[in-house]
């Protein structure tokens with residue numbers, strides 16, 4: 001019987017016939033943690049173990065509260081740096097970027113099994129890796145053993161056809177899909193993407209979609225690896241990581257979802273749930289106090305380019321703050337080289353250092369009581385951005401830029 | 417066998433409800449962090465909850481972030497176990513890994529304050545107040561073994577590796 005992408009990768013990494021439903025122990029290619037979940041992981045690790053399984057396959061990231069806004073967090077950062085030195089493993093310090101972006105740029109490859117102490121670890125599925133978020137103790141054990149137990153997930157096949165219309169982006173598709181599946185509609189499953197439109201997608205878009213799969217409850221979101229993947233890896237100087245991975249033609253899926261993306265419109269999710277996708281038309285005119293462009297979902301170069309197209313020669317509305325955060329140092333530098341940061345500055349934006357910025361409510365843009373934010377992030381739970389009495393809408397970088405200019409939720413197509 | 421009273425919660429309680437990101441700086445200080453457990457979803461939770469209570473939730477309990485602190489602060493508040501209609505994947509593993517039983521069953525008819533008896537081995541919860549028995553969704557053996565050891569670290573200490 002044919003295998004899905006998830007079954008293929010987990011068979012390879014467990015040495016077993018990994019069919020959906022079976023529990024396997026899989027070898028892990030990369031284990032990583034960040035400054036929010038890492039300190040607890042390390043304390044758990046140090047209770048039982050001495051050495052990480054392979055320093056080359058372990059990475060630490062200081063991205064969530066970066067640079068540190070409080071002395072307690074500075075203490076956590078020192079703790080992580082000390083562990084990295086002691087174990088001789090990689091540490092990405094303040095200003096280098098969001099863990100998932102750096103994993104995609106430097107560490108992940110097709111066919112890998114990747115575990116991260118962060119729910120959006122699924123992002124690397126855009127490169128064909130089985131990448132899965134876990135909590136601190138699971139990560140502590142993976143750091144020591146280089147393996148973990150997994151229930152091989154049933155997969156949903158998501159067939160993407162058609163072409164996105166003007167002003168409509170992968171983020172709109174992601175929100176639409178989550179609305180369709182529901183916040184728990186794919187719990188314990190893997191989402192596997194296919195169809196002509198998926199093959200045509202660039203890596204940045206694939207990462208956006210894989211990133212948001214967890215918002216359906218899924219364990220992983222997976223794209224096959226192909227020439228687009230190879231080209232991306234080559235551009236990062238890592239072509240040697242490339243292997244082709246694709247599902248068998250006769251693989252068995254629990255569920256088939258077909259989306260013709262040509263019909264999609266700019267879409268936003270409403271407060272306080274991600275699966276409340278709604279055409280932007282229905283919330284047009286809602287006053288917006290803060291706009292955030294960035295995060296592991298939409299802080300990549302094509303996202304910034306779209307925002308710059310709209311912001312060029314325009315100004316942010318006087319009552320709207322615009323915060324822009326490139327997802328990594330490399331993206332920051334590319335944006336600088338292309339003159340995008342100049343455009344943002346002239347529009348009145350604040351440019352934040354690569355990292356998570358205001359996404360998780362720790363620093364750099366906490367909302368005030370009653371304030372409304374339109375963010376390109378992946379979550380809008382109550383209190384997510386630091387204040388339970390505020391309201392977060394999620395949208396594409398284009399919708400975000402349009403809102404910054406108009407001071408209210410607006411259709412980005414008006415500006416393109 | 418575990419016994420406790422039902423403490424009802426709504427659907428879709430996220431890890432941002434259980435312990436919001438604004439308390440990020442307290443994550444290395446668990447007793448302080450635990451003072452804020454569920455305060456956005458149920459401001460009186462901390463005062464009302466009793467040691468041994470079972471949280472009885474609706475669907476998708478624990479969705480969101482991978483922060484294991486969410487499971488830890490519930491345990492530190494005295495929660496003896498969690499019953500939910502469905503449970504988000506990472507939270508589920510996290511709770512089991514720290515020895516906090518989480519079970520999936522039809523929680524619709526359980527009322528706040530009901531007397532509950534949980535028998536993991538038999539796979540049932542008895543609602544003594546209502547005189548009903550709820551059957552649990554099957555729990556993978558590896559998770560039962562981890563729970564029996566009191567968590568993942570003691571499990572690995574006992575077996576040396578994953579014993580599946």
Ligand code: SF4
Nearest residue numbers: 098295296356359360
């Ligand atoms: S950018 Fe937001 S969602 Fe992404 S890793 Fe950072 S906090 Fe999490």
